[in-house]
Amino acid sequence: MLPLTRRSFLGTGVAFxxxxxxxxxxxxxxxxxxxxxGGTRFLGPPIVEAALAAGWEVTLFNRGRSDPGRFAKLExxxxxRDAGTLDGxxxxxxxxxxxxxxxxxxxxxxxxxxLRDQVAHYVFVSTxxxxxxxxxxxxxxxxxxxxxxxxxxxAATTIREGSANYGPMKAECERAAERAMPGRVTIVRSGLIVxxxxxxxxxxxxxxxxxxGGDVLAPGAPDAEVQxxxxxxxxxxxxxxxxxHVAGVFNAVGFxxxxxxxxxxxxxKVGLNLDCAFTWVDDAFLREQKVTPYRDLPLWxxxxxxxxxxxxxxxxxxxxxxxxxxxxxxxxxWQATRPADHRWRAGMSAAREQELLAAWRAKR
Numbered sequence: 001m002l003p004l005t006r007r008s009f010l011g012t013g014v015a016f017x018x019x020x021x022x023x024x025x026x027x028x029x030x031x032x033x034x035x036x037x038g039g040t041r042f043l044g045p046p047i048v049e050a051a052l053a054a055g056w057e058v059t060l061f062n063r064g065r066s067d068p069g070r071f072a073k074l075e076x077x078x079x080x081r082d083a084g085t086l087d088g089x090x091x092x093x094x095x096x097x098x099x100x101x102x103x104x105x106x107x108x109x110x111x112x113x114x115l116r117d118q119v120a121h122y123v124f125v126s127t128x129x130x131x132x133x134x135x136x137x138x139x140x141x142x143x144x145x146x147x148x149x150x151x152x153x154x155a156a157t158t159i160r161e162g163s164a165n166y167g168p169m170k171a172e173c174e175r176a177a178e179r180a181m182p183g184r185v186t187i188v189r190s191g192l193i194v195x196x197x198x199x200x201x202x203x204x205x206x207x208x209x210x211x212x213g214g215d216v217l218a219p220g221a222p223d224a225e226v227q228x229x230x231x232x233x234x235x236x237x238x239x240x241x242x243x244x245h246v247a248g249v250f251n252a253v254g255f256x257x258x259x260x261x262x263x264x265x266x267x268x269k270v271g272l273n274l275d276c277a278f279t280w281v282d283d284a285f286l287r288e289q290k291v292t293p294y295r296d297l298p299l300w301x302x303x304x305x306x307x308x309x310x311x312x313x314x315x316x317x318x319x320x321x322x323x324x325x326x327x328x329x330x331x332x333x334w335q336a337t338r339p340a341d342h343r344w345r346a347g348m349s350a351a352r353e354q355e356l357l358a359a360w361r362a363k364r
Contacts (some may be wrong), residue, residue, distance in 0.1 A: 032095030033057040041066040042197050043100050046235025078323045081107040081313055086114055096121040096242035105153050105172040112180030121245040123186040123238055124177050128309050129167030140310035141249040145171040186241045191253035192228040195327055196334035202298040205347035207332035210268035217353050218278040219300035222262035227253045227300050230327045237319045250314040254309050254321050271328050
């Protein structure tokens with residue numbers, strides 16, 4: 001993994017390899033059978049595409065609700081983890097499984113207990129939200145994950161991102177997998193996943209905002225670190241870990257060097273619209289104005305709430321990251337195809353941004 005430099009950031013170096021190149025270049029196992037729990041939304045397709053490029057046979061298990069025609073030629077087994085309907089998986093053997101849709105420990109327990117004698121290796125996509133203190137200077141895989149009481153675990157059926165117990169429940173999912181399949185589990189603790197088809201808008205807001213031009217409200221400290229991972233890089237790596245049966249816990253975040261908020265916004269400007277300017281507004285003012293971190297201004301966390309997730313173990317085990325410039329450009333190209341009246345799930349309106357900028361200038 002090359003360090004993050006101005007050259008690699010701007011995308012003037014070697015282009016990021018395709019899924020086919022990656023599967024050929026990394027020491028993966030022979031072609032086999034992959035089961036993906038999920039598979040048709042956001043992270044699922046890059047996993048499927050990497051496996052297909054490597055010549056693997058892929059089967060999807062999901063409810064059939066999210067883009068069911070996306071992989072119409074692949075075998076798709078319909079089931080509902082919330083309802084415990086996993087019968088379609090009984091008696092089926094696979095070389096590996098990648099689980100993108102386990103949110104409650106019961107989900108993972110049911111799947112692992114059913115599959116442990118039918119599957120050689122299990123990759124569970126978790127989250128860095130398992131760490132109770134994410135503001136530490138260096139959060140690595142040895143940092144203790146959250147834990148819940150048996151009563152709290154038993155009361156949970158479906159936990160979605162953003163809920164109070166999302167991180168702790170994911171941590172309990174990890175434990176459920178390891179209990180059922182000790183030594184045969186990969187835990188991928190992903191950071192913010194971004195790129196084309198990211199409808200959370202927690203990264204998409206910035207390329208779109210800079211592309212619009214004008215005076216852009218830039219939050220907090222220009223040198224504050226930001227970390228994320230392109231969905232296509234994460235998907236290809238999840239498949240690679242599954243194919244190679246690499247067990248262990250990994251923080252899946254960027255980058256080879258540290259990326260500041262100012263560098264990210266400069267990259268958006270260089271790649272999308274030079275006709276914009278940034279007005280940096282400090283943490284105290286934003287708090288005073290009741291601006292919600294990460295939701296109203298994506299990626300922004302006030303000082304004292306932001307830390308650094310160590311990714312050295314992931315990089316040493318095959319995680320490859322494309323240039324930030326490529327992620328910016330591809331995200332905005334996808335964003336430009338959305339309906340003009342689509343509902344933004346993160347970010348602030350132009351009117352609210354201008355109101356805050358006016359108040360900031362008046363205070364100065």
